[in-house]
Amino acid sequence: xxxxxxxxxxxxxxxxxxxxxxxxxxxxxxxxxxxxxxxxxxxxxxxxxxxxxxxxxxxxxxxxxxxxxxxxxxxxxxxxxxxxxxxxxxxxxxxxxxxxxxxxxxxxxxxxxxxxxxxxxxxxxxxxxxxxxxxxxxxxxxxxxxxxxxxxxxxxxxxxxxxxxxxxxxxxxxxxxxxxxxxxxxxxxxxxxxxxxxxxxxxxxxxxxxxxxxxxxxxxxxxxxxxxxxxxxxxxxxxxxxxxxxxxxxxxxxxxxxxxxxxxxxxxxxxxxxxxxxxxxxxxxxxxxxxxxxxxxxxxxxxxxxxxxxxxxxxxxxxxxxxxxxxxxxxxxxxxxxxxxxxxxxxxxxxxxxxxxxxxxxxxxxxxxxxxxxxxxxxxxxxxxxxxxxxxxxx
Amino acid sequence: xxxxxxxxxxxxxxxxxxxxxxxxxxxxxxxxxxxxxxxxxxxxxxxxxxxxxxxxxxxxxxxxxxxxxxxxxxxxxxxxxxxxxxxxxxxxxxxxxxxxxx
Numbered sequence: 001x002x003x004x005x006x007x008x009x010x011x012x013x014x015x016x017x018x019x020x021x022x023x024x025x026x027x028x029x030x031x032x033x034x035x036x037x038x039x040x041x042x043x044x045x046x047x048x049x050x051x052x053x054x055x056x057x058x059x060x061x062x063x064x065x066x067x068x069x070x071x072x073x074x075x076x077x078x079x080x081x082x083x084x085x086x087x088x089x090x091x092x093x094x095x096x097x098x099x100x101x102x103x104x105x106x107x108x109x110x111x112x113x114x115x116x117x118x119x120x121x122x123x124x125x126x127x128x129x130x131x132x133x134x135x136x137x138x139x140x141x142x143x144x145x146x147x148x149x150x151x152x153x154x155x156x157x158x159x160x161x162x163x164x165x166x167x168x169x170x171x172x173x174x175x176x177x178x179x180x181x182x183x184x185x186x187x188x189x190x191x192x193x194x195x196x197x198x199x200x201x202x203x204x205x206x207x208x209x210x211x212x213x214x215x216x217x218x219x220x221x222x223x224x225x226x227x228x229x230x231x232x233x234x235x236x237x238x239x240x241x242x243x244x245x246x247x248x249x250x251x252x253x254x255x256x257x258x259x260x261x262x263x264x265x266x267x268x269x270x271x272x273x274x275x276x277x278x279x280x281x282x283x284x285x286x287x288x289x290x291x292x293x294x295x296x297x298x299x300x301x302x303x304x305x306x307x308x309x310x311x312x313x314x315x316x317x318x319x320x321x322x323x324x325x326x327x328x329x330x331x332x333x334x335x336x337x338x339x340x341x342x343x344x345x346x347x348x349x350x351x352x353x354x355x356x357x358x359x360x361x362x363x364x365x366x367x368x369x370x371x372x373x374x375x376x377x378x379x380x381x382x383x384x385x386x387x388x389x390x391x392x393x394x395x
Numbered sequence: 396x397x398x399x400x401x402x403x404x405x406x407x408x409x410x411x412x413x414x415x416x417x418x419x420x421x422x423x424x425x426x427x428x429x430x431x432x433x434x435x436x437x438x439x440x441x442x443x444x445x446x447x448x449x450x451x452x453x454x455x456x457x458x459x460x461x462x463x464x465x466x467x468x469x470x471x472x473x474x475x476x477x478x479x480x481x482x483x484x485x486x487x488x489x490x491x492x493x494x495x496x497x
Contacts, residue, residue: 157412157443160460161402191486195462220487227487228479240412240443242477243484246464306443332442349402349414 001177004138004371005069005145005297009101012069013145015297015370017136018321019129020071021122022062022093024079027115028107031075031122037130041065042319043289043386047088051392055087060267061388062088064293066097066104067269069147070321072133075125077118078108103129138372144178144273146370149291149299149322150254151185153284155232156239156306156330160250162348162355163302163329169359170366171256175275182264182291183255184278186216187231191245192252196277201259208263212279231282238307239330254302266389267293281389285317289386292322298370300325303341305333314340316377319386323375327362340376342369399436401446403427405461410445410477412459417446423474437474445477457482 005013021028021040032038041062047055066074074097078090086092090106098104105125109118150167152159171181189196193213200206220227232241241247258275266280267290280290288299299322305311314326314337328334331346343365345358369375399421401411411425417440425432425448432448440446445459451471456463468483475481 157445161404161412161414187487191464191484192462217487221489221492224489224492226484226490228484237479240441240445240478242445242479242482243465243486245462245484245486246459249460249462249464330443 001143002140003367005141006136006138008069013141014069015323016070017072017133018070019073019126019133020066020321021075022066023077027119028077030119031126034123035126035130038126039318039321042383043388045388047085049394054390054392055085057266057390058388059087061289061293062093063096064267064269065321067100068292068295068321069297073103073129075122076104076106078106143174146174146179147295147297148174149182149288149296150302151287152251152254152302154235154303154305154308155247156241156304158330158346158349159302159304160253162345163327164250164253165355166345166358166362167254167300167302168256169356170362171275172258173363175258178273180270180273181275182278182294182296184280184287185282186212186279188251188282189213189248190217192248196252196260199260201261205260205262209277212263235307239304240306264294266290269294283387285384286387286389288320288324290389292320296322298323298366300327303328303333305330312337315384316380316382318383323369324377325369325375326377342375398422398424401425404459407461408458409449409451410457410459411448413440413442413444413446416442435474437472438476440476447471447473447475447477449473
């Protein structure tokens with residue numbers, strides 16, 4: 001019950017060993033273009049015109065990604081002094097990341113000779129930091145150091161029958177070993193919240209689950225629309241799912257059967273270990289950035305794909321800093337996109353494989369990738385900007 | 396006549412999920428959730444879609460995983476495809492809000 005990882009000063013363990021650049025300006029990307037082993041957070045949202053709650057959410061994600069166990073050290077690119085919002089001040093971001101004990105450096109065009117000077121300093125710093133990080137060696141650690149996050153997407157009926165149950169088995173195994181697991185997507189537990197609330201560790205956690213759903217459902221109703229014109233998404237309906245309730249009841253299988261310790265905000269770090277529900281939107285890159293900000297050292301996308309004709313290349317997102325695994329239980333999806341898929345459990349449907357055996361195979365795959373084998377998506381450089389899960393209107 | 400397969404998730408369910416492409420007239424062997432049953436498909440049902448295991452009157456609850464996944468929007472025959480044309484979701488229906496209040 002162990003994997004090979006990089007121990008960090010705060011006691012967490014990384015499955016990867018990156019230098020992370022946190023930009024307040026797009027030029028920060030230039031550092032990663034020059035230096036190997038660098039990850040750069042790429043988001044289009046820098047807080048402009050956002051409410052204090054949303055700016056705090058952005059700060060939570062940036063700090064959280066900096067503190068992620070897969071990050072060895074961090075460069076923060078300073079905003080222009082005097083014009084930033086208080087929540088996103090460079091010193092605040094740098095100090096809160098450094099509180100975890102890792103090295104944090106700041107590049108600041110106002111002090112470092114302008115934008116060109118700041119890039120030059122950033123490249124020099126990043127080369128040194130990558131070199132220092134490369135001296136670290138993986139060591140064998142217990143599974144209590146796992147922090148997994150999962151979403152299911154392009155769901156079809158194979159998701160609830162064979163894909164999510166394999167992930168659920170893995171979640172139970174990791175939680176049972178003292179590790180941490182996240183599932184989320186509040187819209188996609190509507191119709192299944194009563195099942196989850198019964199599994200809450202205490203009445204407060206049960207109420208938090210029911211409250212999150214009530215809030216989300218009220219927002220959905222306020223649109224005046226039939227939710228089926230929004231979610232299930234067209235690919236879900238094409239894959240055989242007929243209602244949001246059906247989608248939700250299949251979706252919760254990915255969370256296994258363990259006790260739910262509580263509900264976290266998007267990007268919020270849990271106070272303890274175990275299984276947590278994250279109150280957030282479903283967007284693939286958004287949700288994984290939130291899980292990674294909360295401490296995930298590995299994230300998984302459980303793919304249905306029955307409604308995805310011709311999709312033989314799946315996206316990756318290096319800036320999330322957590323290895324991103326694609327799993328599917330749909331035989332047609334697997335055939336179509338085989339070189340993208342890290343784990344396949346359609347055998348539960350076609351060959352009568354026990355879902356627990358499939359879960360055990362998934363467990364071995366996850367141990368292997370956590371210990372250093374690349375996930376399929378990690379072989380891609382392509383990245384899309386992270387769409388942060390912000391809730392409030394812009395002004 | 397071909398024999399095809401479908402999976403039922405819970406003994407209380409009145410639909411099963413097809414795991415093969417079903418043609419009209421196929422006998423569908425339904426397993427899981429206890430007993431093995433056989434239902435004759437009355438129409439084509441694609442892989443991963445749902446087949447009705449019994450007559451479902453209009454307005455009746457449709458159950459999968461032992462839970463409610465919606466109501467029948469029209470009467471559904473045993474062996475028929477169950478999907479958005481005859482199954483109505485009941486949650487987060489903003490379009491019904493006004494009507495409920497009247």
